[in-house]
Amino acid sequence: MAERSDEVKLLGMWASPFSRRIEIALTLKGVPYDFSEQDITNKSPLLLQLNPVHKMIPVLVHNGKPISESLVILEYIDDTWQNNPILPQDPYERAMARFWAKFVDEQICVTAMKVVGKIGEEREAVVEATRDLLMFLEKELVQKDFLGGESFGFVDIVATLVAFWLMRTEEIVGVKVVPVEKFPKIHRWVKNLMEINVIKKCIPPEDEHLSYIRARMEKLKFKAP
Amino acid sequence: MAERSDEVKLLGMWASPFSRRIEIALTLKGVPYDFSEQDITNKSPLLLQLNPVHKMIPVLVHNGKPISESLVILEYIDDTWQNNPILPQDPYERAMARFWAKFVDEQICVTAMKVVGKIGEEREAVVEATRDLLMFLEKELVQKDFLGGESFGFVDIVATLVAFWLMRTEEIVGVKVVPVEKFPKIHRWVKNLMEINVIKKCIPPEDEHLSYIRARMEKLKFKAP
Numbered sequence: 001m002a003e004r005s006d007e008v009k010l011l012g013m014w015a016s017p018f019s020r021r022i023e024i025a026l027t028l029k030g031v032p033y034d035f036s037e038q039d040i041t042n043k044s045p046l047l048l049q050l051n052p053v054h055k056m057i058p059v060l061v062h063n064g065k066p067i068s069e070s071l072v073i074l075e076y077i078d079d080t081w082q083n084n085p086i087l088p089q090d091p092y093e094r095a096m097a098r099f100w101a102k103f104v105d106e107q108i109c110v111t112a113m114k115v116v117g118k119i120g121e122e123r124e125a126v127v128e129a130t131r132d133l134l135m136f137l138e139k140e141l142v143q144k145d146f147l148g149g150e151s152f153g154f155v156d157i158v159a160t161l162v163a164f165w166l167m168r169t170e171e172i173v174g175v176k177v178v179p180v181e182k183f184p185k186i187h188r189w190v191k192n193l194m195e196i197n198v199i200k201k202c203i204p205p206e207d208e209h210l211s212y213i214r215a216r217m218e219k220l221k222f223k224a225p
Numbered sequence: 226m227a228e229r230s231d232e233v234k235l236l237g238m239w240a241s242p243f244s245r246r247i248e249i250a251l252t253l254k255g256v257p258y259d260f261s262e263q264d265i266t267n268k269s270p271l272l273l274q275l276n277p278v279h280k281m282i283p284v285l286v287h288n289g290k291p292i293s294e295s296l297v298i299l300e301y302i303d304d305t306w307q308n309n310p311i312l313p314q315d316p317y318e319r320a321m322a323r324f325w326a327k328f329v330d331e332q333i334c335v336t337a338m339k340v341v342g343k344i345g346e347e348r349e350a351v352v353e354a355t356r357d358l359l360m361f362l363e364k365e366l367v368q369k370d371f372l373g374g375e376s377f378g379f380v381d382i383v384a385t386l387v388a389f390w391l392m393r394t395e396e397i398v399g400v401k402v403v404p405v406e407k408f409p410k411i412h413r414w415v416k417n418l419m420e421i422n423v424i425k426k427c428i429p430p431e432d433e434h435l436s437y438i439r440a441r442m443e444k445l446k447f448k449a450p
Contacts, residue, residue, distance in 0.1 A: 053328065053361060065317055072323045079316035091304035092290055098297045103278065106331075136278060 008033040011047055011059040013040050015204055015212045017161035018070040019058040024157050024202045025074050029081040071101055074157060087154045100140065100147060101158040108133045108159075112166045115177055116217055127177055134162070134178060134186065141185035145192050152196055156189075163190045164203045165213075172214050233258040236272055236284040238265050240429055240437045242386035243295040244283040249382050249427045250299050254306040296326055299382060312379045325365065325372060326383040333358045333384075337391045340402055341442055352402055359387070359403060359411065366410035370417050377421055381414075388415045389428045390438075397439050 008026065010033050012019030026033050038047055038057050050059045050066040059066050060073045062080070067073050078086040087094050111133055114126040137159065140147060147155035167178050167190065180187045193199050204212075233251065235258050237244030251258050263272055263282050275284045275291040284291050285298045287305070292298050303311040312319050336358055339351040362384065365372060372380035392403050392415065405412045418424045429437075 062317075067317070067320045067324070069324055069327060072320050072327065075323060076316055076320040079319055091301055092287075092292070094304055095292045095297050095301040098300060099292070099294055102294055102297065 005063075006031070007061075007063050009036060009061040010034070011036045011038050011050065011061070012057050013038050015209055016040075016057060017165045020160065020164070020202055020204065021070045021157050022058045022060060022073050022077070024160065024198055025077045025086055027198045027202055028084050028086065029077060030083070031077070031081055071105065071158065074154065078154075085153075086157065088148070093149075097148065097154040100137075100155045103133075103136065104155070104158045104161065108137075108166075109161060112162075112177070115166075115173060115175070116169055116213075123173075123175070127175055130166075130177055131182065134183060137162070138183050138185050141189050146189065152193070152199075156193065160193070160199070160203065162186070163193055164209075168206065168209060169213055172210065172217060230288075231256070232286075232288050234261060234286040235259070236261045236263050236275065236286070237282050238263050240434055241265075241282060242390045245385065245389070245427055245429065246295045246382050247283045247285060247298050247302070249385065249423055250302045250311055252423045252427055253309050253311065254302060255308070256302070256306055296330065296383065299379060303379075310378075311382065313373070318374075322373065322379040325362075325380045328358075328361065329380070329383045329386065333362075333391075334386060337387075337402070340391075340398060340400070341394055341438075348398075348400070352400055355391075355402055356407065359408060362387070363408050363410050366414050371414065377418070377424075381418065385418070385424070385428065387411070388418055389434075393431065393434060394438055397435065397442060 008031055010019070010022055010026070012022065012035060014037060023035070036046075038044060040057065043055055047057065047059065048055055050061065051057075051068040054068060056068065058070055058073060059068045060076065061067075062076075067076050074086060087097055108130065111126060112130045115123060115130055118126055137147065144150070146152045147159055162178070170177055178186055233256055235244070235247055235251070237247065237260060239262060248260070261271075263269060265282065268280055272282065272284065273280055275286065276282075276293040279293055281293065283295055283298060284293045285301065286292075287301075292301050299311060312322055333355065336351060337355045340348060340355055343351055362372065369375070371377045372384055387403070395402055403411055
């Protein structure tokens with residue numbers, strides 16, 4: 001648990017799945033924190049000072065010391081507050097968790113971002129590519145309630161971007177990227193997630209989130225050649 | 226230390242800085258291993274079976290269980306054999322080590338790869354971009370012998386790709402990407418690395434390495450439009 005003297009601040013942005021990961025982890029650990037909402041289109045001097053390398057949220061500031069990159073922050077939280085472990089204890093299971101978390105960020109997220117950014121035939125190709133990647137998660141979920149195994153963990157926190165960002169964008173994009181017939185396990189997993197109090201508390205409210213994503217997409221379309 | 230019953234096998238490739246990272250870590254820990262040289266242009270059924278997601282080296286197989294992604298493997302090695310720690314013990318220092326390792330792979334490596342792949346004005350731009358990124362490492366090395374601090378650690382192992390791949394390619398590319406006048410600390414760090422027995426033992430021999438990189442570049446040129 002957090003000590004009384006701990007000062008924990010999160011520079012984040014309400015609609016960002018990366019920022020929400022950190023809120024989930026801190027809530028799971030029972031660590032109180034101040035949340036500082038950041039305007040990602042007009043970066044604050046504080047953000048630029050605390051994350052001079054990437055200039056991006058989320059940044060966790062613990063007793064004055066800043067940490068950036070959401071996967072790095074999650075590991076830091078788990079190393080610092082050891083109650084309610086996020087990563088498995090067994091070295092091989094830890095490695096598997098790190099492997100899949102990296103896969104979600106470097107493969108699924110990078111490809112899925114393009115579903116929003118492309119149209120027409122190009123979009124069809126990235127939808128297919130995203131599905132091919134998601135099939136690895138679908139297989140991971142056979143006989144498992146969570147990506148972390150029997151209970152919710154590191155990979156689940158990281159993959160909330162599939163459940164509460166990618167699957168929400170479907171309505172706006174007008175394409176079922178993750179159809180239930182093809183991905184029954186992923187859909188069951190999203191239901192399991194929604195039964196967890198920490199998740200219910202820490203995901204962005206659906207209507208506002210959809211409005212926000214819709215507005216961002218409109219901007220992207222204006223920018224397209 | 227490794228137990229007698231441990232079976233450790235590395236599927237790697239002699240000229241790959243990613244594969245060499247794992248050899249450095251295993252050697253540092255005193256873990257004996259079998260090395261299986263892989264042809265990355267004609268992937269073996271064993272590699273495809275052990276790393277079905279990325280189909281890439283390195284893959285560590287410990288008592289029959291495969292792990293891929295070099296950063297994930299390094300953490301696994303450190304979690305499994307706890308002598309001669311690779312990552313710092315302090316949570317904040319661990320986070321900083323993870324941050325910089327990720328930075329080397331996702332920023333420096335990705336950009337530096339293009340120095341080899343591009344020519345003319347495009348190359349000049351990526352050389353400049355690579356230098357901008359390296360300047361962060363240069364600053365990290367002020368008053369430090371190693372990126373890990375007083376002693377050699379995780380970030381140093383990861384950043385050997387700067388010392389023994391990027392800086393070696395300079396001779397072939399014909400551009401000083403890391404000039405000593407601009408990066409005196411990085412050059413001092415490379416000297417410090419070369420005083421470590423594990424490093425001397427685990428880096429690819431310079432002449433063969435240069436011939437290999439030269440041949441790879443020739444192939445790239447043939448493929449260029």
